[in-house]
Amino acid sequence: MFSKLKEKLKNWTKKVAKEESEEKVIEIKPKKKKKKEKSEKAEELIEDSKEELTESLEDEAKPQSLLKKIGAKITKIKITEKEFEVYAEELQELLLENNVAFEVSEKIIDELKEQIVGKELLKKEVEDEIREAFKNIIREILIEPFKIADKIKEKYEKTKEPYVILFCGINGSGKTTTIAKIADNLQKQGISCVLAAADTFRAAAIHQLQEHGEKIGVKVISHEYGSDPAAVGFDAVKYAKKNLIKCVLIDTAGRMHTSKDLMREIEKIARVTKPDLKIFVGESITGNDAIEQAKSFNWAIGIDGIVLTKADIDEKGGTSLSVGYITKKPILYLGTGQVYEDIEPFNKEKFIKKLGL
Template sequence: MFNLLKDKLKNWTKKISENISKKPEVSEEKPREKKPKIGEVKEKKSKKIVVEAPEKEETKGIFKSISEKLFKVKISEKEFEVYSEDLEMLLLENNVALEVAEEIVKKLKEKIIGQEFLKKEIESQIKESFKEIIEDILIEPFDIIGKINGKKKSQEKEPYVILFCGINGSGKTTTIAKIADFLKERKLSCVLAAADTFRSAAIEQLKKHGEKLNVKVIEHEYGSDPASVGFDAIKYAKKNFIDCVLIDTAGRIHTAKDLLREIEKISRVCKPDLKIFVGESITGNDAVEQAKSFNWHIGIDGIILTKSDIDEKGGTALSVGYVTKKPILYLGTGQEYDKIEPFNKQKFIERLGL
């Protein structure tokens, strides 16, 4: 997972570190020696000067200080510019959105230009800078289970409603089934709403998942109003004291205005507590643009990226949250119900070798 981006970042960091370390050391201006006056020379020669031997600790400190001065270098803006183009290009080639790539280059420039580095520590310092930048770019995910339990304990006595959106083929319906299984494992009940009344076999697909998971599916006929399906699922959940309602919606291209108006209506009628965009990790900038569009129309709260297990680049995960200012909540890592993992910033950074 994300190995291409990991290797490219490693190689770039190594290249700039090796080349910068070949520079001449940072020079320190030595103070000028004061020349004695002619009349003072004889007098000074006659004096016997006694010098005490410095202690070992003091000697070590002096040598360490001299050693550090000898092996320190600075990275100039001109030198950084030589490598910044390569960095931006490798980020773009690995599905990082342009605005995110530019932000990474800009922040790295701010962190390392003009700073003194020990030659032997340049590579580790640049890696540490990358780590800090990516930590800032990624949005911290929130705890869905905590939110559901919070509403469950409140006086509202209402189910927690989650609306899922995304384009066709992104793995949305399978992801909903995974979330249903995830909730069941944590002793939370749910009902599924088959609000995709447009795509052929969409209702049957969700019902099949429902049967496997022993979870109730609320359905209407094909062509019926999707918002009414969601509304009825919420009504059923209230009556039967069910904790969560998971609403499946028709996949729609993020530029199809009529279909986007339809999901706006579903959101308006069902008033979901959480709106999740489901996109493919391997589609790069397409997933970013889709997320931006859905965020504009219904205001998404979080993101699930599918097919992350076969994503060798990792740029989508790095970009989609930054562009939408919404967190990645889960990564889909396979077809089985348990192949979904909560997104963890530190784990993601480690996967990039940082």
């Protein structure tokens, strides 16, 4: 991820450090003794030499004074706005290439500028300082995810009611697979689940969910193809309440975020099933498209969290940064493959580590 970032940072710091004009060399030299006038009296000379002897003995006892004698050189530099602009341009290009949205890249650069420009830094520390500042900005941008299992348990303990999760996203983003992965994971933690086959539109969609249900041992509530998806969700919630099942996961048909009719339909599903959590499922490889989709679904039903799938085939990584920042919603999971275990709770520090800085 962001594989060239480290390299670019190194090249740039080398360039900046070479700029003699901006360099400030602080040279600490030993304190010079004032020359005595020839005309000074002999007694004065004797007194002086006594004084010098005591001073030099004292100096030797202090390591700092030893440094003074050597005349240590400490090189410091200050990065000017002009120098930063050169770096900023290269950095922005790199961020955009790695699926970071323009708006997010601007935010990163502005923050970095504030933290770096005009600050007096030790030459050897420049690279580390920029690297640390960059990591801290990313840390701030990413929203801390919560654990779904905790939310489910919390609700169940308080109300004995099921926790309802509605999944939405465009066609083929990985909704059905993600639902099966999450349900499997929850069941393994002792949290009972039921699935709602509310994609009554796409041929074989109900069958696909039923197959997953059989494999992971989870009941699937379904109606006929072409029936009202909101009614399927409603029935699944009813079933869960009756059978004291802790979590309902509602699968929905893939829909383009630009289709008004289909967005109205998901609004209805949300109205009828009253989900506790609305999850947008997007592909991490799509970059700016995923951001536009997340924005539209958020506008239509108000999403609470995000799952980014296909992270296993995404070499860029910027989508997580951008979708999270723009929607101000946490990334809850990353889909990392096609089998049930291929799902990872999103971890900010792990993400930062992957940046390779």
